[in-house]
Amino acid sequence: MQTTNEELVTALRKVLPVRQVTINQIILEQHSRDESYHSASLPDIVVFPTTTDEVSQVMKIASQYQVPIVPFGRGTSLEGHVIPYDHGMTIDFSLMDKIIEIKEQDFLVKVQPGVTRTQLNRELKKYGLFFSVDPGADATLGGMAATNASGTTSVKYGVMRDQVRDLEVVLADGTVIHTGNLAAKSSSGLHLNGLFVGSEGTLGCFTELTLKVYGIPEFVLAAKASFPTVHDAVEAVVSILQAGVPIARVELIDEHSMKQVNLHSETAYKEQPTLFLEFHGNEAGLNQDVEFMKEIVNDHNCESIDFETDNAARNQLWEARHNLAYAYVHGYPGKKLMVTDVCLPISELAGAIEHAREALDSLALPGGIVGHVGDGNFHVLLMIDMNNSDAIKKADKFNELIVMYALERGGTCTGEHGVGVGKQKYQEKEHGKALLVMEKIKHALDPNSLLNPNKILRINK
């Protein structure tokens, strides 16, 4: 069915208030890009639903008129997930930003998809609770579930998928389902929670999330440890993990990135390969752990280690870490950010980071390495001049080298950012014949390929 935009707007305005359906050029442009180097593309229409029922109505219209849809949170994705290359309708969830219920006895919260992680943590603090997943950006929880986000704390608390107890999902035909329940575990039915988390809007739109939260730990200790080489720092982390010392966070920042941190955050940290560490627990236990940890880092040539127990210093440390991507963006005006995101078995991590550094140097690319090294996940941040096709080609080549190195060693092309369009070309190499299974599932649930089409999987239409 060929539809004009006008017909579609008219149909949508029958089910949504007029102001929630827009073709305003500025709004369309805001929904044409994410935070990455991927090129922009305009949606035809943006809708702002406020309830599950409105989302269901919108999906029914999309299905009736065969219009592609893209769910949109805060646009912080890094692989083009929310860019509507097939045009059609973007569903912006920013008006669905209610924290519906905090079940403190059960360590659960129920939220709408547009709630951001800092908004949630602000509220949870009143109950002595916190939400653990911390990807840096102040993303929406719906978006974080859609990409299976993680970040600095996943070494202890797990990734987004580990926190999801239940999703309310609107399917391609407008049907509303729940993928789970409120119990801590279940062996009932096929496990839809796991499948829908990380599906990047290709199987349905999330309209409500029930998430696991944690008690704020009794005692928190942060540390900053400098090493002569990245290799020493990574090997120290491997030894700490193998010794069974429970780390809550462990981030590697290489010397180039430490320089950006200092420039951007006005800190005066040593510009050397550095680990930012954090431990959560009780005081007696942590003191014993930390003594052990000190011995281990010394065995790996640690040059200095500073502990921060007070909140302000700790916050400064983590804010500096979180602002690193923005530090690069501000440090290279006019350029765009490309971030690699491989994750490998921990035994392969030191080699992978060395390989990345050598490849950076041999391609003469300016870039810094940071990593959630406790998980075997690291990023290389590259700033690219998008008007220089040679630079783009070199950056693409670099990304491919990094990915191939990881895939050949049992790793993955994306530890936490997701596939979007940027990692599509590696899906067959990574998943082999399993890709056919993914395609069958996609086709079974979205036979007309209207749900965020051509993300994760390339669908021939």
Added chain:
Amino acid sequence: MQTTNEELVTALRKVLPVRQVTINQIILEQHSRDESYHSASLPDIVVFPTTTDEVSQVMKIASQYQVPIVPFGRGTSLEGHVIPYDHGMTIDFSLMDKIIEIKEQDFLVKVQPGVTRTQLNRELKKYGLFFSVDPGADATLGGMAATNASGTTSVKYGVMRDQVRDLEVVLADGTVIHTGNLAAKSSSGLHLNGLFVGSEGTLGCFTELTLKVYGIPEFVLAAKASFPTVHDAVEAVVSILQAGVPIARVELIDEHSMKQVNLHSETAYKEQPTLFLEFHGNEAGLNQDVEFMKEIVNDHNCESIDFETDNAARNQLWEARHNLAYAYVHGYPGKKLMVTDVCLPISELAGAIEHAREALDSLALPGGIVGHVGDGNFHVLLMIDMNNSDAIKKADKFNELIVMYALERGGTCTGEHGVGVGKQKYQEKEHGKALLVMEKIKHALDPNSLLNPNKILRINK
């Protein structure tokens, strides 16, 4: 296509050595039942593959001749999962029992599906490692992944699904895929690990598993705490969890079950509602935790608490707990075991257990309550005289009451045993329209319904 058994045997013996294909009556009978009250049904043929390639060949033949298949581990399932009600071929994985690789640096093991958990732990001990999931029975790891098993330690370490990094799966048409990789986290592709774990053989047969393992904790402390009522014991657990004391195991055994424990294990434990607890960590941390925990249990009328630090006493404690189901079976000769398995949000647990006790008493059924109470999961063990249709009806009624109570409070009909045939009638009530999504996935991957047909989902053929 109508096929005689003879034709099928001939076809199978072209791809498997003769002795690996059997129609021996005793072997067929061994594969006609599990450890539950569900009625037996004979397979037509049993095959014993030794390699992934043999499994693939067998699946191709099953597909060619349109013969249903049932994967079989040790037959310890409790809801009829491995009983071939549609007859056809049972694939017994007991010859695929190799521990392929222990990657100690990465805390990973690669095993064949027929390896049992005690076999794996015996080997891991040499490396200072252990596999955490502990369902009681010495099940195979393939079977445990198929049902998403859990058990006493999941409150700290998670369930089977949390341990699976990668599965090698043979699909209905014989295709071999991998569902994951060796990295600690991944946001690549649709998450097939989560979907295949718990699929009970309805989507494919597992031929290799890569699983997460843990370092044996530095310090382990076990305790046995007696309470005047089950309610007090459960409320104590809720308070311990809310206080953030990290428990590795917490099992509730009611007074009826304590009696069975003493009878079977020749122990002299108090026959009162009792918690068996275990804590893993470092010595200083545990000592601080335990002091706090003692205060909490005292607030909940704890009458006595005994600690066990030496290995022998700890092992006796957990062996007694693990043998409880067998204690009931041996205590009621000639009767069959029916076990309920609901899991609820922890805030609903005390009410659910009280409701179960009242229902037991009002139906005049003899039974004991045990539970992985840290997860909100509990079992009622009933011994049923299968020749007494009235007793069977009453037990079914009881199971239904327990399940409905849980479902109405956000719980699940099965916390860890799985659906099989026993929990099928509750699937629609629990999953609503999500059941249609599960059916679409099943149909997409197994269009002829040959893979463990009519388990989890009722397929109209």
